[in-house]
Amino acid sequence: MPKAWFDNILDDMRRVDEFAEEATYSDNPELNEMCRYVMGSGGKKFRPAVCILSYLACGGEDRETAAKVGTAFEIIHNASLIHDDINDNGEVRRGRRTLHREYSISKAVVVGDFLLAKGFSILAESSVDIVKVIVNAAVAMGESEFVQQRFEHKDKVTEDDYLEIIGGKTSKLIEACARAGAMLADSSEKSADKLGLFAAEIGVAFQIVDDVLDVTGNPHMTGKKVGLDLEEGKPTLPIIYAMEHETYGRDLASLFRKKGLSEEEKDRAIELIKSTDSLDRCLARAQSAADKALKYLSGIPESEYKESLKLLAQYTVSRDR
Amino acid sequence: MPKAWFDNILDDMRRVDEFAEEATYSDNPELNEMCRYVMGSGGKKFRPAVCILSYLACGGEDRETAAKVGTAFEIIHNASLIHDDINDNGEVRRGRRTLHREYSISKAVVVGDFLLAKGFSILAESSVDIVKVIVNAAVAMGESEFVQQRFEHKDKVTEDDYLEIIGGKTSKLIEACARAGAMLADSSEKSADKLGLFAAEIGVAFQIVDDVLDVTGNPHMTGKKVGLDLEEGKPTLPIIYAMEHETYGRDLASLFRKKGLSEEEKDRAIELIKSTDSLDRCLARAQSAADKALKYLSGIPESEYKESLKLLAQYTVSRDR
Numbered sequence: 001m002p003k004a005w006f007d008n009i010l011d012d013m014r015r016v017d018e019f020a021e022e023a024t025y026s027d028n029p030e031l032n033e034m035c036r037y038v039m040g041s042g043g044k045k046f047r048p049a050v051c052i053l054s055y056l057a058c059g060g061e062d063r064e065t066a067a068k069v070g071t072a073f074e075i076i077h078n079a080s081l082i083h084d085d086i087n088d089n090g091e092v093r094r095g096r097r098t099l100h101r102e103y104s105i106s107k108a109v110v111v112g113d114f115l116l117a118k119g120f121s122i123l124a125e126s127s128v129d130i131v132k133v134i135v136n137a138a139v140a141m142g143e144s145e146f147v148q149q150r151f152e153h154k155d156k157v158t159e160d161d162y163l164e165i166i167g168g169k170t171s172k173l174i175e176a177c178a179r180a181g182a183m184l185a186d187s188s189e190k191s192a193d194k195l196g197l198f199a200a201e202i203g204v205a206f207q208i209v210d211d212v213l214d215v216t217g218n219p220h221m222t223g224k225k226v227g228l229d230l231e232e233g234k235p236t237l238p239i240i241y242a243m244e245h246e247t248y249g250r251d252l253a254s255l256f257r258k259k260g261l262s263e264e265e266k267d268r269a270i271e272l273i274k275s276t277d278s279l280d281r282c283l284a285r286a287q288s289a290a291d292k293a294l295k296y297l298s299g300i301p302e303s304e305y306k307e308s309l310k311l312l313a314q315y316t317v318s319r320d321r
Numbered sequence: 322m323p324k325a326w327f328d329n330i331l332d333d334m335r336r337v338d339e340f341a342e343e344a345t346y347s348d349n350p351e352l353n354e355m356c357r358y359v360m361g362s363g364g365k366k367f368r369p370a371v372c373i374l375s376y377l378a379c380g381g382e383d384r385e386t387a388a389k390v391g392t393a394f395e396i397i398h399n400a401s402l403i404h405d406d407i408n409d410n411g412e413v414r415r416g417r418r419t420l421h422r423e424y425s426i427s428k429a430v431v432v433g434d435f436l437l438a439k440g441f442s443i444l445a446e447s448s449v450d451i452v453k454v455i456v457n458a459a460v461a462m463g464e465s466e467f468v469q470q471r472f473e474h475k476d477k478v479t480e481d482d483y484l485e486i487i488g489g490k491t492s493k494l495i496e497a498c499a500r501a502g503a504m505l506a507d508s509s510e511k512s513a514d515k516l517g518l519f520a521a522e523i524g525v526a527f528q529i530v531d532d533v534l535d536v537t538g539n540p541h542m543t544g545k546k547v548g549l550d551l552e553e554g555k556p557t558l559p560i561i562y563a564m565e566h567e568t569y570g571r572d573l574a575s576l577f578r579k580k581g582l583s584e585e586e587k588d589r590a591i592e593l594i595k596s597t598d599s600l601d602r603c604l605a606r607a608q609s610a611a612d613k614a615l616k617y618l619s620g621i622p623e624s625e626y627k628e629s630l631k632l633l634a635q636y637t638v639s640r641d642r
Contacts, residue, residue: 026467028464028467030471031464080434083430083431083434086430087427087431105407105426106407106470109404109407109430110408110463113401113462114459116459117456117459117460117462120441120452120456121453121456121457121460124449124452124453125449125453128448128452131445131449131452132442132445132446135438135442136442138434138437138438138441139435139438139442141434142431142432142434143435146347146349146351146352147349149427
């Protein structure tokens, strides 16, 4: 049995890197260079892992095809990050300048579209049903971005609002990865549903931890500045919980409402969050999402890959990058 | 037999409007409003027309499905215009402010992605092969944008460079519309190829005339300012031909190389172009593309819809908006 979630898919993850390199090649030198810049920046490949492990857990045996479809998800995810960074005017991603800062907004918009199209072109070779699943996720991503923007710098925001936002922003695509893996393995609809629900929950855990790392993370590990969500007024769970705090909540809320925080104000906001029980509550919430995720695996036959999925669920909560 | 290219597809074009309205609806009020802003701005619906007429010319009888797929092309085309306008920092489109000027760049990027996803979701309901055709067109659009940017404000640019750029920027998607229509009608591969080649050529004619209208057009008809391509340093055929002119070519080239033209300089550049034989040469080149297009129709059985396609080819050359 595996000791870490990636133990039994190391070769597959290498194939994902190779496929991604091939699939995003362009004859145009600068476009190609920009694709290399993005694809070679060492993402966690969390989404391909969910796809491949779901496929294998459903008894799939054509690992090559699973890696290919997993690659498509990684490419589409990267495309969405490029456009997200333009939206947020993000400066740093994975330890280096964001694409639009390194090149230009206009070129980065095109590269995002190009990678989206490349990702879809791989999926189009698999099946129409899989394309449908991912397209629905993409639609949800767009809608949730608008919901998020509505709550930016607003202190009247609840855990439910947050869950709605991250459902579209993060969970839907991770759910699509699992569903695609299951569908590719010709599993029953019931299994695909279970794995989809599993993945949606670990998506929740994944995003909560991402938002905790925005407060507590080590930039050398996360590859990005601390406190970005505060600067951008993004309503994350650590901020929402901390704003509920009796003693420190009001001060934090007034900082959160403010646009263009100074470094001192940002540090102060981070201190305020850390002074509350918010981060503990967040990690407990992430853990409960991971626990809920595991329950959905009950109908899936035992296998080493199912074990990996369980480890993956726990990794989403315990990761530090 | 039809008198105008749209005579026998008036109902279908109305269905396209209805489908587009439905398909781009969102529960999020602002996202929905922005989609209405874009989809309701009265595009020519040239791409759905190519798709539907190709379908009907191949003997297709399910007009509802053809209109649906045609709608997908219109939505995807609109999505690409949103991102193009961000890239070029365009101010006016179809007689009103561009989406990112009316709202914001960050929201417009998301709306573009959202519409792309919506367009793909309609196509995904048709067939994997059609999705492949359109995805390849989308990839070509991205690549050609980079080729175009390489030639911006450069006076060493040839007709062949131009044809390469507009091949990806315009022709590929129009070709995809025709191919999709033919494939949807279960026509032979040969017919799909012929209609694809036909459409690629009228795409060339269409774009040349677009570029001529940038010099000669009436803003009330075209819905955009005159001389935008000059301002942005886009290497269009009217500019390329005029730069070849013995007497006026050099002055125009030095204006074309310049970034940030004043209104006077732009007017002067337009005058220079009009003083040459460039616009006549362009229209002759567009006409020869349209003539070449017609030849590809020879293997398609006679019908009123084939007649409409012929009229459509002529319309691309003679249109004033």
